[in-house]
Amino acid sequence: MRISEKKTLLSVEKLSIGFSQYVKGTRQRIIYPIADMHMDINEGEIVAVVGASGSGKSLLAHAVLGILPGNAVCGGRMTYRGEELTDKRKERLRGREISFIPQSVNYLDPLLRVGKQVQIGLDKKTARSVQEKLFARYDLKKSDGRLFPYELSGGMLRRVLFATSVREGVKLVIADEPTPGIHPEALSEILRQLKEFACDGAGVMFITHDLMSALDIADRVAVLKDGTTVEIADSAAFAGQGERLRTEYARRLWRALPQNDFDLEFKGMERGYDVADRRESGLLLREKPLDI
Amino acid sequence: MSLIGENLGYFYEKNRWIFKDINISVAPGEVLGLSGYSGCGKSTLSRILAGYVVPRAGSVAVNGKAMERRGFRPVQLIYQHPEKAINPRWRMKEVLNESYEPSQDVLDAFEIRDEWMNRWPVELSGGEKQRFCIVRALNPGTKYIIADEMTTMLDAITQAKIWNAFLSICKSRKIGVIVVSHETSLLNRLCDTVYQVSSPT
Amino acid sequence: MLGLLAFSAGFLFVVLLLSYGLSNDNLRIGAGGKNLGPSVDHIFGTDWLGRDMFTRTLKGLRLSLSVGAFASVLSVGIAIAMGICAATFGRTADAVISWIIDLFIGMPHLVFMVLICFIVGGGIQGIVLGVCLTHWTALARVVRAEVLQVKSAEYIHISRSYGKSSWTIARKHILPSIFPQIMIGFLLMFPHVILHEAALTFLGFGLSPQTPAIGIILSEAMSHISTGKWWLAVFPGLLLVAVVKSFDSIGEKVRILLEPSSSNE
Numbered sequence: 001m002r003i004s005e006k007k008t009l010l011s012v013e014k015l016s017i018g019f020s021q022y023v024k025g026t027r028q029r030i031i032y033p034i035a036d037m038h039m040d041i042n043e044g045e046i047v048a049v050v051g052a053s054g055s056g057k058s059l060l061a062h063a064v065l066g067i068l069p070g071n072a073v074c075g076g077r078m079t080y081r082g083e084e085l086t087d088k089r090k091e092r093l094r095g096r097e098i099s100f101i102p103q104s105v106n107y108l109d110p111l112l113r114v115g116k117q118v119q120i121g122l123d124k125k126t127a128r129s130v131q132e133k134l135f136a137r138y139d140l141k142k143s144d145g146r147l148f149p150y151e152l153s154g155g156m157l158r159r160v161l162f163a164t165s166v167r168e169g170v171k172l173v174i175a176d177e178p179t180p181g182i183h184p185e186a187l188s189e190i191l192r193q194l195k196e197f198a199c200d201g202a203g204v205m206f207i208t209h210d211l212m213s214a215l216d217i218a219d220r221v222a223v224l225k226d227g228t229t230v231e232i233a234d235s236a237a238f239a240g241q242g243e244r245l246r247t248e249y250a251r252r253l254w255r256a257l258p259q260n261d262f263d264l265e266f267k268g269m270e271r272g273y274d275v276a277d278r279r280e281s282g283l284l285l286r287e288k289p290l291d292i
Numbered sequence: 293m294s295l296i297g298e299n300l301g302y303f304y305e306k307n308r309w310i311f312k313d314i315n316i317s318v319a320p321g322e323v324l325g326l327s328g329y330s331g332c333g334k335s336t337l338s339r340i341l342a343g344y345v346v347p348r349a350g351s352v353a354v355n356g357k358a359m360e361r362r363g364f365r366p367v368q369l370i371y372q373h374p375e376k377a378i379n380p381r382w383r384m385k386e387v388l389n390e391s392y393e394p395s396q397d398v399l400d401a402f403e404i405r406d407e408w409m410n411r412w413p414v415e416l417s418g419g420e421k422q423r424f425c426i427v428r429a430l431n432p433g434t435k436y437i438i439a440d441e442m443t444t445m446l447d448a449i450t451q452a453k454i455w456n457a458f459l460s461i462c463k464s465r466k467i468g469v470i471v472v473s474h475e476t477s478l479l480n481r482l483c484d485t486v487y488q489v490s491s492p493t
Numbered sequence: 494m495l496g497l498l499a500f501s502a503g504f505l506f507v508v509l510l511l512s513y514g515l516s517n518d519n520l521r522i523g524a525g526g527k528n529l530g531p532s533v534d535h536i537f538g539t540d541w542l543g544r545d546m547f548t549r550t551l552k553g554l555r556l557s558l559s560v561g562a563f564a565s566v567l568s569v570g571i572a573i574a575m576g577i578c579a580a581t582f583g584r585t586a587d588a589v590i591s592w593i594i595d596l597f598i599g600m601p602h603l604v605f606m607v608l609i610c611f612i613v614g615g616g617i618q619g620i621v622l623g624v625c626l627t628h629w630t631a632l633a634r635v636v637r638a639e640v641l642q643v644k645s646a647e648y649i650h651i652s653r654s655y656g657k658s659s660w661t662i663a664r665k666h667i668l669p670s671i672f673p674q675i676m677i678g679f680l681l682m683f684p685h686v687i688l689h690e691a692a693l694t695f696l697g698f699g700l701s702p703q704t705p706a707i708g709i710i711l712s713e714a715m716s717h718i719s720t721g722k723w724w725l726a727v728f729p730g731l732l733l734v735a736v737v738k739s740f741d742s743i744g745e746k747v748r749i750l751l752e753p754s755s756s757n758e
Contacts, residue, residue, distance in 0.1 A: 052419070052447035211448065212477075225447075256452040258478040344650050364656040377647045381669050391655055431655075 008082070009172055009203040010064065011040040015076035016227075017059050017068065030073070034059055035227040037076070041172070041203040046194060047232075048206040048214035051224030057207045058103065061174045064205075065100055066090030080172070095121050099165040101175040108149045108157065108164075115145025118163045134163040138193075155186050162193055173197045174205045191217045211238070211257065223250045293355045294319045295341065295367060295436045295468055301349030302336050310336060312349065316487055318436065318468040323459065325483035326472040334472050334489045338440045341470065342369035355435070368429040372441035374421035378413045384424055385409040391428040401457045402427055419450045426458060436468040444473070455482060498746040501739040508736060512555035515548045531724050538724040541717065550729045553705045554736060560617060560706070561686040568625035568686075569632060569679045573671075576636025580644060581663075590637075594630050602627040606689065610698040620693055624686050632678040639671045673748070680744035684737035691733065707733050 015037040018030045033056035041047045051057050062068050064078065066087055078085040080093065094100070109117055118134060119127040132142055138159040149157060158178070165173065178190050195217050198204050208214050214221055215235050222232045230249045237244035241261075242251040255261040294317045301312040310333040318324040328334045339345040341352055343359040352359050354366055371377045378387050388394060388409075402423040413421060422442065429437055439458075443451040459482065462469050471482055479486050529539045537546035579590035605627050610619035643649065643666060652662050687707070694708025695715075707729060714725035 052445070052450070209445075209447070253448050256448040258452075258475065258481040262452050262455075262481050343654070362656060365654040368654065369651075371647055373647075377651055379646075379648045379666055379670075390652065390657075 007043050009041050009043050009045075009080065010085075010205070011079045012060070012064075013038050013077045015060070015063065015078065016074070017056070017063060018073040018075075019069075020071055020073070033227050034063075037224070037227065037229045039222040039229055039232060041205055043171070043203055044198050044201050045220070046198045046204040046206055046218045048208060048218035048221045048235075049224060050208060050211050050214055050221055052209055056227045057209075057224060058176050061100065061176050061205070061207055064090070064172075064174060065094045065098065067094075096167060097169060097171045099167060099170045099173050101161060101165045101173065101178055103177040108161065110149050113146055113148055114152065114160045118145070118160065120164070122167070130168075131163075134166060138163050158186065158190065162190075170197075170202055172203045172205070174207070176207045177209070178206075187213060211253070212259065223247075223253060225249055295355075295470075296353045297337075297341050297347075297350065298353070299350035300337065300340055300347045300352070302333065302340065302345070302347055309348075311489065314350070314489070316341070318470055320435065320468050321463060321466040322485075323462075323469045323471060323483045325479035325486035326470055326489060327474065327476060327479050327486050328489035329474050332489050335440055337489065338369060338438045338470070338472050342367045342438050344369065364431070364433045366433060366435040368431070368434045368437050370422075370425055370429050370437065370439045370442050372444055374418060374425045375413065377425055378421060380413050382413075383409070384411055384413065384416070387413070387424060388428050392431045394427050394430070398427055398430060398461070401461060402454065419446045419454075422446065423454065426454065430461060430465075430467075434467060436470070437462065438470045438472065440472045441474075442471075443478075444475075451478075495746075497742060501742045501746075504739050505736065505743075508551060508554060508732075509558070512551040515551060528722055530722075531728070537728040538722075540713075540725055541722075546725065546728060549705055549710060550707070550732055553707045553710050553729070554732065556705060557687050557690055557707045558683075558736075560620060560690055561683050564621045564624040564686045564690075565679055565682040567621065568629045568682055569675060571625060571629040572632035572678065573636055573675060575629065575633040576671075577640055577667075579633070579637045580640035587637075590633075594633055597627065597630045600627075603692075606693065607696070607698055610693055615698055619698065620690050623693065624689050628682060628685060632674070632682075635674050635678065636671055639674055640667055643667050643670050677744055677748045680740060680747060683744075684740045687733070687737060 015034055016032055017034040018032045020028055020030050037060060039047065039049065039060075049057050049060060059068070063074060064085070068074065080089070080098075083089070085093075090098075108114070115131055115135075118131045122130055131145065135142060135145060140156060140159055140163070144152065144156065149160075152160065173194070175194060178194075191213065194204050194206060198217075206214060206218055211221070215238055218235050220232055220234055221238065223230045231245065231247040233245050233250060238254050242254040245251045245254060296317040298315055300314040300316070301309055303309045314337065316324075316326075316337075326334050326337065336345065340347045343352065343361070343365055354360075359365070359367070378384075382390075404420075404423055404427065408416060408420060408424075416424075422445075426442070443454055446454070459469070461467075471479060473479055527539060527543045528541055529535055531538045535545050535547060537550055539545055540549065575590055575594070579587045579594075606623035609623040609626060613619040613622055649662060649666060652666060690706065691708035691711060694706055695712040697712070710729045711726060711733075714722075714729065717725050
């Protein structure tokens, strides 16, 4: 596909998500795990969203799907295929055009047989046959459909998880940390699956803290820090000393990897910014006196 | 004079051993890596070596003596999830002082700010909490430290900073370190030798 | 929210103050007229002996509150002891205590209370024993669950690795974490006790008719309703409800204050 033909699938601008929280006693404050995020995904493209654990990356996925908790306060703008993504639209799209592969296998219902779980949400008449086709595609036996989650191994559960999220006509796949410390074989299989989605024309948002596996399959990488998008760069820019990366932070991030110049930080050259600085400057926390 | 685990074995259900006949040792000042993918039992092994869990087979000896159940344990364990390792009802200052009162040098080495001392754990980020966990493990009586996926939850920059500060202190105090991780490139960077824990066959 | 808390606390405080402040003169038989309805002089009216109902009610409430406090303290004490023992003394102790808890929960507590009252011979000791022996179970369960959960936390293991004794760990880690539950349990126990005291006395099992407790007031008033003297029952009843509701709302607010995580919705 020529670059000029790629259509923008999802576009996120100035996204902010805040939660009100009681800290201790009656003190209440609003926390902004996501302060100012922007990113976009084109059709057939894999964009990785990389940030430290706890930096709010999963919240981005939940925001696109419209499954944020009740006390969340959302700002900014999201468009999907050119039109604004309202709450109503999110409800219509999720599970159909936008599918979500969650982080842990605990998202599977432990009381339901896995075959049935894959069939949830499918058209009743064709559900069974679609499920069997999916199982075959993901290398699961037909008889496995009758098993409960606790009877399957970790790897098989991951594949079932994938199968639950694949639908005919899915346009955007959001994969949330699908690769936590697993075997390299299982890892490459998952990456291969995601690449397949992209080849079929869907856009893939790959949320992870593992920059290296992201670079394996992603076309572009969005680097997050403290809930803000620091830079969106082509994967190819993550090479050498990171000269082709635009921001200082992204360069430091690349070079700090154990595969690269791990020792750089310690040589005390740059005293760059710290999470602590952002907190002190009030960008993350805003203390609100309790409304009594 | 080392931390030695001999013929260690553990199972949750009878005769379904997670691992068996593991012999592992780390000398003062040495950095040993423990590698393996999730589910292979390396966390359980760490807990056995730190004296938190009694092995089903084998024994652990610290500097020639069996692991003491009372008094300050010379083998300290640093967990992957700092929020679980800190009492949410204590202020950070108390959390540190439960172990000992750290010198300003150590606090500076890990970039711990003064204002964090009076904060509640919920007000700090994961990386900040982990720094506290590391500092309190660096008690003067500590001879061996087991770092169980200590920086897995942190970003690459924080990870590099913390390891550099941590290892330099451990080397100067001749503390033996076991680094548990699934990331081979990290282990290659940090460790003198790497011990592979393989999945049960 | 703090406003409501202040209001409830203030209300109770006023009740308490008035009960001390109002002179006992009003209780003299025949001081005012007999069987007078509510008026400016006697806000709650007077009873068949000419005693001012307002004074009687307030003083009665104070007595009920003190009995309530005493029984609450005892009940909470039993609950804490049982809860902690179940969680920390090993599997057998846990099994035994859990069985006892289930046993007590299974029994209809009103019947059991009446039985205890009867056996002990009524009076204040009857009520106190009856209430605290039947109401410790819910809090004990909560304490047990909380202690079990805290015991397995990683920071407890770390504390132990520093060589801290079990006693120190209990004091500095476990007790602070169950303290909010205990506070809440205690505050919410109060209204329960007061109501039961009123009920038991009303049924004739509790305090003797001489003691001016709310239960007595209400039970005596019942016989006068048919003659149209509604104020003898309605006002004390309303005041009782108001007091109970105040305790309830204080308990709820305290729960929100002490356990912020339960209210982040």
